[in-house]
Amino acid sequence: WLYTRMARHLFEKHPPNLLMIHLVEVDHVEHKYGPRSPEAYWAVSYADDRLRDIVEAIERSPHRDKTTLVVASDHGFFPISKDIRPNVILKQSGLISKEKKQAYCLSQGGGCMVYLLDDAKREEMKEELKKKFAAVEGIQAVLDQDEYTKLGLPTPAEDSHAPDFWLSAKSGYSFTNSDKGDDVVTPRKTPGGTHGYLPDQPDMLATLVINGYGIKPGTNLGKVQSIDVAPTMARLLGVELPTAQGKPLMPALQDD
Template sequence: MQTLPRVLCIAAVAAASCCCLAPSAPAADSAKHVVVVSLDGLAAYLVDDPKVPLPTIRRLAREGAIVDGGMIPSNPSVTWPNHTTLVTGVRPEKHGVMANGVLVRGPIGVPTTIDSRRDQSDLVRIPTIVDAAHAAGLSTAEINWPCTRGSKSLDDQFPDVPDALLHSTPRLRKELVELGLLVDETDASFRKLSTVGRDYVWTEAACHLIRDRKPNLTLIHLLNVDSVHHQRGPQTPEGYTANAYADMCLARIVAAIDEAGIRDQTTLIVLSDHGFTRTPEAIRPNVVLRQAGLLTAEAGKIREAQVHVVPEGGIGLVYCTNPGEATEQAEAFKKMFVGLEGVADVVLPDGFAEIGLLHPREYNQSPDAVLVAADGYSVSGSVDGETLVASNTEAKTALGSHGFVSTLPKMKALCVLSGAGIRSGVQLPTVENIDIAPTIAKLLELKYPYSDGKPLTAALE
């Protein structure tokens, strides 16, 4: 439960946002365009791997600017929180997205769940750069961008949610069918596509919008690299193939910008949300909690729990279901797990500020502790088995993972800027992804007062 001052603070921010981003805000330069392409899971270190065929990305980096060594993501280093950071310029402690959905705490004894079927208004606590662009009279579009469902600031959208087509712009759905990119307008047929097939549809949908509508701000999110890295691991033959396909999709988007005749007015920002590491082993904290009598399971699922762990790749969000006992139980959890194989740390709420999370008394979705896995281990949510450590196959976890604390070097994300307004041949030192939203604002001449980041001025002409 949020305290009254916290609720009043959030209400004040919301009121301020309505004022600052009202439709009467000064119009930005409608001749300028920014296209942001997120290649989910394409780690920064892959750019320097000679086995990875990335001709388009490397050419754009030579012609423009690259964050040398990579961009630091937010915690947790997973997809929805970081895509939200990219368009708000703040970490989850402020924008509120901590997982790929809303973390829903139940009553005492009921485990916390993740609800992905939510609108932007349920997920994101502050206005985004898209909201600012729309308020300034600019045209906007997104393809598969997380946490945008139900947005009133997008002229065209195809959001990253379950039942994506149901929540897509009707005119865009119809056009994609007419173009032969979709069999029909139903999610049932779209879900039958492979991850490669979906990336193809999303890429061609983006190209269509760029050629026909020329949005001032376009957000594009492709997923195949992330999917393959999870299944096969990064820096594998399958991973290299996925990297090459992502680069080919990017080349199609660059060609669409040329075909639209807006190349000289367009800035292209190519990035990823997080890096990747191989995780051939996993830790199963819920097995240990089951053995300690702190949760019960039935048919492989948690039935009741005093304490349980929600996995987020390289970390686990620890929830204590009885608020009156949460502090003591979190401390006991730390004593139970610190020093065990595969466990790098357990962070209690008094240390959350250091990793960019809010204390649970300030934000209901925040966990009561964070379990941090060692590199090479992922966190499993499984309740089956008898040992803490298991192979990834036994634990039913991915061979490749992200979600680790963002200071792990392998979590650094790709970031390349090229085109209008970008200096050529620039190598930027490591930056945080909170700097992307203010950079977009600078390029489009938008007023955006919410960001904690700064524009990447060293890359700007």
């Protein structure tokens, strides 16, 4: 509410060339209560009300005929009721102890990065651990280099922060970093939601609606990539984005 009030004020008093607002409630509430929960529907409805505030501010603005509105989200959600704790497997395999870590799993919701820290044993550990993880309840895929590079993820040679391989969970499951106890899969105290799963699943898809100046009305863009949104906005603003990997969404744009 405060952010949209500020946006309205800016529109009226100091019209900017580019104004970006993050409506935070939908992500926050869906993490806490899960998608399609009563709370999630409330959050979406609330975000819609805030969007109305912005649309009304545009309509009142003297710059309305030169204004483009872009509504974008960057991921979907799966509900979660169980945690997967891959570090328990590393502990049981003797790769994590109080004194030493030879491997570590870093969790990111529906995805998990597996780092192998012992250079001498890397390939041997990798094959053994891939088999162990593939057998765990709730793990959908174990992604080695040839699979994760197809998703646009970097290799350790390209990025020193990149893991040796990735794990991806099924809907209903989320990774955590804990290595306490001996249960690899545990029920969560409260259900919730998260993202970071394999992106080709319909529930993971995001939203993009563009309207206003420079946009061809009624165009269905089908599936597009998030990295194309900023180049499209740059094109409308008449500025260059020379380092962008995406391309402007030309079918949406009116011919100049």
